[in-house]
Amino acid sequence: MPIIEVDHVNKVFKTSVRREGRFGTFISLFSPVTRQVTAVEDISFTIEKGESVAYLGPNGAGKSTTIKMLTGILEPSGGNILVGGGKPHRNRIHNSYQIGVVFGQRSQLLFDLPVRDSYEMLRYMYGIPHAHYRKNLSEFAAVLEVEQLLDRPVRTLSLGQRMRCEILAALLHEPDILFLDEPTIGLDVIAKERIRSFIEQINREKQVTILLTTHDLDDIERLCSRLMIIDKGNLIYDGSLGYIREHFATERRIRMVMPDPAAATVTAARFEGNADFRVSVQEQMIEITYDHRQIDTSELLRTLLSTCNPRDLAMQDENIEALIRRIYQDGINAVHQQPPRTAGGIR
Amino acid sequence: MIAPKRNALQQLVYLLGLYRIYLKIYFRTLIEYRTDTWVALIGGLCAQASTLTFLTVIFQRIPRLAGWSYYELVFIFGLAATGRALNQAFLNVPYSLNGYIRSGMLDVFMIRPVGPLFQATGMSQEINGVGSALTGMVILIYAASHLELHWTFAKGIYVAVALISSMIIQLAVLLAIVVSAFWILEIRSIIYPVGWLYDFTRYPLQIFTPFIRGLLTYIIPFALGSFYPAAFLLRPHLYSWAGLVVPFVAILLFILTYNLWLFGLRRYSSASG
Numbered sequence: 001m002p003i004i005e006v007d008h009v010n011k012v013f014k015t016s017v018r019r020e021g022r023f024g025t026f027i028s029l030f031s032p033v034t035r036q037v038t039a040v041e042d043i044s045f046t047i048e049k050g051e052s053v054a055y056l057g058p059n060g061a062g063k064s065t066t067i068k069m070l071t072g073i074l075e076p077s078g079g080n081i082l083v084g085g086g087k088p089h090r091n092r093i094h095n096s097y098q099i100g101v102v103f104g105q106r107s108q109l110l111f112d113l114p115v116r117d118s119y120e121m122l123r124y125m126y127g128i129p130h131a132h133y134r135k136n137l138s139e140f141a142a143v144l145e146v147e148q149l150l151d152r153p154v155r156t157l158s159l160g161q162r163m164r165c166e167i168l169a170a171l172l173h174e175p176d177i178l179f180l181d182e183p184t185i186g187l188d189v190i191a192k193e194r195i196r197s198f199i200e201q202i203n204r205e206k207q208v209t210i211l212l213t214t215h216d217l218d219d220i221e222r223l224c225s226r227l228m229i230i231d232k233g234n235l236i237y238d239g240s241l242g243y244i245r246e247h248f249a250t251e252r253r254i255r256m257v258m259p260d261p262a263a264a265t266v267t268a269a270r271f272e273g274n275a276d277f278r279v280s281v282q283e284q285m286i287e288i289t290y291d292h293r294q295i296d297t298s299e300l301l302r303t304l305l306s307t308c309n310p311r312d313l314a315m316q317d318e319n320i321e322a323l324i325r326r327i328y329q330d331g332i333n334a335v336h337q338q339p340p341r342t343a344g345g346i347r
Numbered sequence: 348m349i350a351p352k353r354n355a356l357q358q359l360v361y362l363l364g365l366y367r368i369y370l371k372i373y374f375r376t377l378i379e380y381r382t383d384t385w386v387a388l389i390g391g392l393c394a395q396a397s398t399l400t401f402l403t404v405i406f407q408r409i410p411r412l413a414g415w416s417y418y419e420l421v422f423i424f425g426l427a428a429t430g431r432a433l434n435q436a437f438l439n440v441p442y443s444l445n446g447y448i449r450s451g452m453l454d455v456f457m458i459r460p461v462g463p464l465f466q467a468t469g470m471s472q473e474i475n476g477v478g479s480a481l482t483g484m485v486i487l488i489y490a491a492s493h494l495e496l497h498w499t500f501a502k503g504i505y506v507a508v509a510l511i512s513s514m515i516i517q518l519a520v521l522l523a524i525v526v527s528a529f530w531i532l533e534i535r536s537i538i539y540p541v542g543w544l545y546d547f548t549r550y551p552l553q554i555f556t557p558f559i560r561g562l563l564t565y566i567i568p569f570a571l572g573s574f575y576p577a578a579f580l581l582r583p584h585l586y587s588w589a590g591l592v593v594p595f596v597a598i599l600l601f602i603l604t605y606n607l608w609l610f611g612l613r614r615y616s617s618a619s620g
């Protein structure tokens with residue numbers, strides 16, 4: 001049985017809009033004007049125990065809203081959510097024992113007190129047996145390298161240090177699932193890497209199921225075999241990053257530097273007529289962009305080299321980051337005309 | 348981890364233990380901010396003392412007010428002020444809830460294995476209230492020592508019951524307002540004027556118009572936790588009904604408000620971000 005089941009879930013926010021004018025607030029009391037925002041629309045997926053899943057999407061896509069529903073903070077407006085077999089919103093206390101949550105932009109820790117005091121409070125709250133608590137604290141603190149920080153007030157920590165302490169706080173009660181909402185936001189490269197390697201380790205060694213939201217592709221590359229992309233509340237992709245790279249990153253780029261790029265332009269013109277074939281010249285550099293499924297790379301290279309004599313030549317895959325940005329902007333169909341038949345591809 | 352099972356008694360002990368931890372946390376925070384703490388504490392004492400000076404001046408000019416003698420007036424004032432201060436010290440959560448919602452702290456409370464209202468209450472102590480409560484009690488004892496109240500053990504218990512009822516009635520009323528204001532009507536500031544209404548109940552209700560009297564007895568029943576219990580202690584034969592009605596109303600209001608809170612929590616839509 002999957003540990004997380006999300007079945008046709010919607011979330012609609014109703015916000016009341018205050019009326020303009022002097023008596024606006026007063027009038028709104030009696031005839032409120034409401035605006036509806038659909039944050040999540042008909043989303044379905046399941047996650048198996050021990051999986052590590054990245055939830056990717058631009059700002060406002062609905063990532064946090066999904067996490068809040070999975071953690072029991074928000075109730076879905078429609079559809080069904082089961083976490084560990086129960087409805088998170090209906091039984092928050094039961095749910096709290098099986099999940100750990102890290103919000104990149106909120107803190108669990110007591111701001112003015114030493115980090116350890118927050119952990120002690122959590123120990124009592126969850127009723128963690130002393131032996132387990134000591135073992136977990138020393139083990140996680142060692143791996144996260146926060147031993148030196150435990151007696152420092154939270155407000156004196158850097159963002160990266162605090163984040164590591166937050167992750168430790170979320171794991172003290174040994175949850176089965178760890179939700180992380182943008183855990184690496186605002187961190188420098190080294191801090192990000194530390195957090196990634198820790199998450200990877202607890203996923204591998206303790207089979208903690210991971211669901212993390214991010215807009216950082218490196219997080220995914222490093223941590224998650226599975227990627228879900230959400231945009232405007234809709235789940236537009238659920239599959240591997242490799243699959244995206246293989247099937248969607250169809251654009252290749254050849255760059256050549258030569259004294260007379262005009263000659264190459266003439267040669268390249270033979271391939272024109274293909275939809276995605278583009279040539280641009282910039283001083284001594286010529287850049288050719290094409291779809292590797294439509295044009296055979298070796299043939300293109302052979303033709304080019306038979307007439308030109310470049311001083312330098314470089315080939316590039318499409319930048320995956322740019323690709324995903326393109327997926328957000330233009331929808332999945334813009335990057336992939338024929339949907340693949342493989343199961344688990346596009347929704 | 349699996350949720351530990353607790354029966355009602357164990358749960359009560361667990362929650363008391365947690366509240367103790369919150370007090371410890373608050374105390375340690377106060378030590379971190381020593382200067383602020385002194386300022387708040389002394390501020391509370393001064394505020395109360397200045398009200399008392401004002402009151403002494405007024406009351407000494409009007410030795411009797413609506414049939415109550417000077418010391419009786421001071422007694423009524425003292426009980427009401429103490430109830431208010433204790434509420435502020437330990438159950439200040441209606442005033443801090445707005446901040447917890449905006450900062451997303453309520454979300455954090457909701458992912459933990461304790462009711463979010465309890466956690467929010469535990470994090471909302473106000474040292475200011477401790478200073479005021481001390482002054483309130485001094486006033487109360489000062490007045491009582493000048494009155495022939497024939498103290499018995501039962502009366503002593505009743506003072507405690509009255510103070511706790513007062514705290515709970517204030518909590519219930521203010522929380523009900525906050526919950527409906529946040530989640531039903533979305534006006535946040537209404538809690539302040541309603542809170543101020545409590546100050547009326549530091550004086551004999553007879554001096555007010557029937558409208559205010561009715562308001563503070565039936566609609567926003569702050570008087571049930573302050574004026575009436577004091578009146579019951581001073582004139583038991585005239586206000587005998589207050590003996591049981593006061594704690595009963597406190598419990599009833601709390602149950603109603605707690606359910607309203609649960610309803611509000613279901614409508615809670617978190618803060619963006």
Ligand SMILES: Nc1ncnc2c1ncn2[C@@H]1O[C@H](COP(=O)(O)OP(=O)(O)O)[C@@H](O)[C@H]1O
Pocket residue numbers: 013014015037038039057058059060061062063064065066616617618619620
């Ligand atoms: N509490 C809320 N009340 C009203 N609208 C909200 C609330 N939370 C989120 N939204 C809206 O829902 C959409 C999705 O938001 P969110 O889930 O926070 O996106 P993400 O985390 O992917 O950036 C946005 O349009 C946002 O403005």
Ligand SMILES: [Mg+2]
Pocket residue numbers: 063064065181620
């Ligand atoms: Mg978000």
